[in-house]
Amino acid sequence: MTAKMHEFADAAALAASLADEVAAQLETAIRDRGTASIAVSGGSTPKKFFEALATRDIDWGKVSVTLVDERFVPADSPRSNHLLVSTHLLKDKAAAAHFIPLYYEAPSIDEAAVIATEKTAGIGHPFDVAILGMGGDGHTASFFPHGNNLARALDLSRPRGVLTMQAEGAGEERLTFSFASLSDARFLALHIEGQGKKDVLEAAKAGSDETDMPIRAVLNRAASPLQIFWAP
Numbered sequence: 001m002t003a004k005m006h007e008f009a010d011a012a013a014l015a016a017s018l019a020d021e022v023a024a025q026l027e028t029a030i031r032d033r034g035t036a037s038i039a040v041s042g043g044s045t046p047k048k049f050f051e052a053l054a055t056r057d058i059d060w061g062k063v064s065v066t067l068v069d070e071r072f073v074p075a076d077s078p079r080s081n082h083l084l085v086s087t088h089l090l091k092d093k094a095a096a097a098h099f100i101p102l103y104y105e106a107p108s109i110d111e112a113a114v115i116a117t118e119k120t121a122g123i124g125h126p127f128d129v130a131i132l133g134m135g136g137d138g139h140t141a142s143f144f145p146h147g148n149n150l151a152r153a154l155d156l157s158r159p160r161g162v163l164t165m166q167a168e169g170a171g172e173e174r175l176t177f178s179f180a181s182l183s184d185a186r187f188l189a190l191h192i193e194g195q196g197k198k199d200v201l202e203a204a205k206a207g208s209d210e211t212d213m214p215i216r217a218v219l220n221r222a223a224s225p226l227q228i229f230w231a232p
């Protein structure tokens with residue numbers, strides 16, 4: 001599917017524009033189907049976007065928010081994406097949203113992934129909005145280069161759900177929605193910032209090996225058009 005580039009003068013302008021677009025997408029979903037669902041990524045990039053989206057005056061009580069992926073740490077860990085979203089997004093107007101975490105205390109991460117799949121089964125068929133980030137190694141979600149579960153995670157023939165991932169560049173073990181869960185989001189966006197990430201994107205476009213740069217799966221095989229939001 002094609003990718004459309006949206007470039008902005010700075011991160012603040014990008015955050016405002018992406019927040020407006022996402023709010024409009026969620027409002028349309030609520031109007032058409034009564035509810036809306038959004039999956040957001042963690043990391044450092046989304047903070048300004050989250051802060052802007054939290055102020056948008058939509059019917060947040062009808063919106064389910066979840067994570068594209070999560071480090072296998074409890075919500076009080078500084079590495080937790082749940083903590084990041086609670087701090088920067090689930091406040092102000094968006095405090096009324098229904099958040100579904102991916103991390104659950106369980107005897108193993110595999111059992112936590114089964115719980116996360118069950119807990120999120122009622123949303124995301126497809127997601128109304130999915131916001132992806134990208135690492136400097138070309139990972140997105142927790143689709144890390146040479147990850148132990150990467151082939152399964154990128155296999156669009158597999159069922160929707162949450163998988164585990166271990167990889168050299170990932171730090172903690174990860175929980176991640178599969179590509180099949182994210183690929184057909186009604187609004188599928190990649191939010192990256194800085195010249196370095198733009199260079200990584202160009203390198204990804206110049207090759208085809210998804211094991212080396214998993215973002216290539218999203219660039220080349222996503223079911224929905226990919227909206228790339230970039231600021232210097």
Ligand SMILES: O=C(O)[C@H](O)[C@@H](O)[C@H](O)[C@H](O)COP(=O)(O)O
Nearest residue numbers: 041042043044045133134135141
């Ligand atoms: O849990 C995570 O870290 C994210 O979901 C991950 O996929 C993130 O989007 C990239 O690593 C980019 O992170 P930065 O925004 O910090 O560069």
